[in-house]
Amino acid sequence: MTESIFAFNSFAEFLAMGKHGLYVWLCFGITLAAMVLNVALPWLARKRYLNQEARRLRWEAQNESGS
Amino acid sequence: MNWTWFHRLGSPKWFYGISGRWLPLLSVAAVLLLAAGLVWGLAIAPADYQQGNSFRIMYIHVPAAFLAQSIYVSMAICGLVGLVWKMKIADVALQQSAPIGAWMAFIALLTGAIWGKPTWGAYWVWDARLTAMLILLFLYFGIIALGQAISNRDSAARACAVLAVVGVVNIPIIKYSVEWWNTLHQPASFTLTEKPSMPASMWIPLLLMVLGFYCFYAVVLLMRMRLEILRRESRTSWVRAEVTQLTGRKS
Amino acid sequence: MNWNWGSKRMGKVFFLLLVREARLMFRRPGELVNPLVFFAIVISLFPLAVGPESQLLRTLSPGLVWVAALLAVLLSLDGLFRSDFEDGSLEQWVVSPHPLGVLVLAKVLAHWLFSGLPLVLLSPVLALMLGLPTDHIPVLLVSLLLGTPILSLLGAVGAALTVGLKRGGILLTLLILPLYIPVLILGSGVLQAALQGLPTLGFLLWMGSMLMLAITLTPLAIAAGIKISVGE
Numbered sequence: 001m002t003e004s005i006f007a008f009n010s011f012a013e014f015l016a017m018g019k020h021g022l023y024v025w026l027c028f029g030i031t032l033a034a035m036v037l038n039v040a041l042p043w044l045a046r047k048r049y050l051n052q053e054a055r056r057l058r059w060e061a062q063n064e065s066g067s
Numbered sequence: 068m069n070w071t072w073f074h075r076l077g078s079p080k081w082f083y084g085i086s087g088r089w090l091p092l093l094s095v096a097a098v099l100l101l102a103a104g105l106v107w108g109l110a111i112a113p114a115d116y117q118q119g120n121s122f123r124i125m126y127i128h129v130p131a132a133f134l135a136q137s138i139y140v141s142m143a144i145c146g147l148v149g150l151v152w153k154m155k156i157a158d159v160a161l162q163q164s165a166p167i168g169a170w171m172a173f174i175a176l177l178t179g180a181i182w183g184k185p186t187w188g189a190y191w192v193w194d195a196r197l198t199a200m201l202i203l204l205f206l207y208f209g210i211i212a213l214g215q216a217i218s219n220r221d222s223a224a225r226a227c228a229v230l231a232v233v234g235v236v237n238i239p240i241i242k243y244s245v246e247w248w249n250t251l252h253q254p255a256s257f258t259l260t261e262k263p264s265m266p267a268s269m270w271i272p273l274l275l276m277v278l279g280f281y282c283f284y285a286v287v288l289l290m291r292m293r294l295e296i297l298r299r300e301s302r303t304s305w306v307r308a309e310v311t312q313l314t315g316r317k318s
Numbered sequence: 319m320n321w322n323w324g325s326k327r328m329g330k331v332f333f334l335l336l337v338r339e340a341r342l343m344f345r346r347p348g349e350l351v352n353p354l355v356f357f358a359i360v361i362s363l364f365p366l367a368v369g370p371e372s373q374l375l376r377t378l379s380p381g382l383v384w385v386a387a388l389l390a391v392l393l394s395l396d397g398l399f400r401s402d403f404e405d406g407s408l409e410q411w412v413v414s415p416h417p418l419g420v421l422v423l424a425k426v427l428a429h430w431l432f433s434g435l436p437l438v439l440l441s442p443v444l445a446l447m448l449g450l451p452t453d454h455i456p457v458l459l460v461s462l463l464l465g466t467p468i469l470s471l472l473g474a475v476g477a478a479l480t481v482g483l484k485r486g487g488i489l490l491t492l493l494i495l496p497l498y499i500p501v502l503i504l505g506s507g508v509l510q511a512a513l514q515g516l517p518t519l520g521f522l523l524w525m526g527s528m529l530m531l532a533i534t535l536t537p538l539a540i541a542a543g544i545k546i547s548v549g550e
Contacts, residue, residue: 006110014110017120020185027124027178028109031131034170035283042290049294054314057307150542202496209493216483225546226479230493233475233539237497240528244500248507 076156079296080305086289093286100279107272115269124182126273130280131175132196135203136238138168138284142210143235146228155299156292158224161231162214163291167284169207175200195249199242206234331416332424339428342401353394353433354440360386361444376449380509383445383458384465384502387437391466392491392498394433395473398425399481399544408481409548418544419537426474426540434466450509457512457522464525465505471536472497478543501528 008014017024075081108126115122142161149157179197180190191197210227217223265273300306343350364382365375375382402408402425411421441462442455450458476494480486508521 007113008110017123018114020119020121023121023181023185024109024123027127027181028105030177031127031174034174038167038170038287039290042287042294046290046294046297049297050310050314053297053301053310057311202499205492205496209496212489212492213479216480216486216489222546222549226543229475229539229542229546230479233497236535237500240500241496244503248503 077152077154079156079300080303082156083293083296083309086293090286090289090293093282093289097279097282097286100275100282104272104275104279107268108276112269112272113266118186121182121185124178126276128175128178128182129273130277131171131178132200133277134280134284135168135172135175135200135207137281138164138171139203139206139231139238140235142168143231146231149224149228150232155224158221158228159292159295159299160288161227162224163295164288165207165210165214165227167287167291169204169211171280171284172200172204172207176204193249195246198249199245202241202245203238206238210234328416328420332420335421335424336428336431339425340432343428343432350432350436353390354436356393357386357390357437357440358444360389361448365448372449376451376513379445379448379450380458380506380513382448383441383450384462384506384509386444387441387462387466388469388498388502390437391434391469392473392494395429395470395477395494396487396490398429398474398477399547403481403547408544412545412548418541422474422478422540422544423533423537426470426536429474430467430470434470438462438466451513454509454512457518458509460522461505461508461525464522464529465501468501468525468529468532469498471532471540472501475536475539475543478540478547480547481544482547501525504528 006014015021015025104126109123112123114120142164145157145161145164148154149161176197179194179200183192183194183197184190210230213230214223214227217226297306297309301310361382364378368374368378399408402411411418414421438459441458445455445458446452473490473494475497476490479493480490483489504521504525508518508525511521512518
C-alpha cells in the first residue's frame, strides 16, 4: 500500500482545506497579490523612468549639437 | 575585520554595480524558497490537531510578522549609519524599506485577523501580538508620512532616521507594555503563534518561508534602491551611460 | 559639544530660559486655558456618547481621563517650537555655545509646568464627574504627575521634527501617538489596578523609570530634530 506524502487525498480536498478553504486561500491570495504588486510596481517605475530619461538625454544631445 | 565593503557602500556607483549582480541570485533564491515552503506547507505538512487546516495560514503570518519587525530594526540601523557616517546609501535604504515593512505589517495583521475567525470565532481580538503589530504599522505610516512631508531630500532622510531610531528604542517598551496590558485584561489564553513543539514536517516549511520572505524583501529593496540611485545620480556620466545602454538595447 | 553641566552659567541659562518661557506664555493667558477646556470637553463627550450609566462610566474612567489628558497634551504641543522657529530664536539656540539638549529641556519643562501641570490639577474634578471614587484620587494625581511630563517630552520630539512643516499638526499626532501607547497603558493600568484594589506601587515605579529614561534620552532626539528643521 503506497502512502502519499501529501496531506490531502484529492485535489478537491486540497482546495476545501477541511472547510477552512475560504480563510486559507483568502490569505494566500491576498499575500500573493501584495507580493506581485511589490515587485511589479518598482519594475514598471524603472521602465518608465529609463524611457523618460533616455528621451531627455536624446533631447539634450540634440539641443547641444543644434546650438 | 576588513571594513572596506562598508566604506565602498558610500559610492552609489559601486552599490549599483554589486546589487545588479546580487539581484538575479536573490530572485532565484526567493522563488525557490517560497515555492518549496508553499508546496510543503500547503500540501505536505499534516493538519494541526487542534486547528485543522487553518493553521497553514501560519506559513504567511509568521514570516510576515518577522519581516515587519526586522525591517523596522534594519531601518533604525540604516538611520544610525546615515546620521553618524552621513552615508547617502543608508538614507536611501531606510526610505525605500519603509513601504515594504508597512506591507509586511499589513499582511501580518490581515492574515492574523482572517486566521482568528476559524480559531477564535472573531475577526479581530485585542491579542497582544496583533495589537503590537498594529502599533508597528502606525509607526511605519509615521515614517512614510514624515519622509513625504519634508521637501528637502536630505532633511527628510535625516528626520526619518531620527524617527526610526526613536521608534526602535520604543519597540521593546511597546511590546512589553502591550503584553502586560493583555494579561491584565484577559486570562492567559492561547496565542496565535504559540508554538508547542512542532514536528519537523511543520517547522521546516516555516523556516523555508521565513528565508524566502527575507530574500523577497532583499529583492524588492534592491530594485527600489537601484531606481532611486539612478534618479539621484542622473547627472553623472555612469548613469547616463547606463540609461542609454539599457534603453538602446530595448529599442 | 559643550557639556558645562557643573558650571553656574548653565544653571543660570536654564533658569533664565524658564523665566522667559513663563513670561511669553502669560502674555496670552487665554492660550494657557485652551488645553484645560479641551480636556474638560473631551471628558464630557463620553457620558454623552455612551450614556450616563454610572457603573459603566466608573469602569471606563481611568482610560477616559488618560486618553483625554493625552490628547490635550498632544494638541498643546503643536505650537511648542513654532513661534521660536518663525522669529529665528531656534537658530540662535542651535548656534549658541550651550548644549541644545539642555535648552530644549528648559523649554519642555516650562511648557509642562504651564500646560501639563494644570491638566493634572484639573483631573480630580473631571474624574469625580466620571464617578471615580474619591480615595483613588491620589493615585490618579501621581500617575498623571509622572505621565504627563513623559508625554510632553515625547511630544516635543515630534514637534521638533515637524516645526518647519506647514500642516505639521496632524502629522505630529500621527508620529507621536504610537509612542504614547506604553505611557497610556501604564497610566490607566495603575488606576484600574487601584479600582480593583490591587497594589499600585510597582506600576508607579515603572512610570518613574520611564520618566527618567525620557528625561535623559529625549533631549538628544529633540535637539537632533531641531537641527534638522532649522537646517532645512
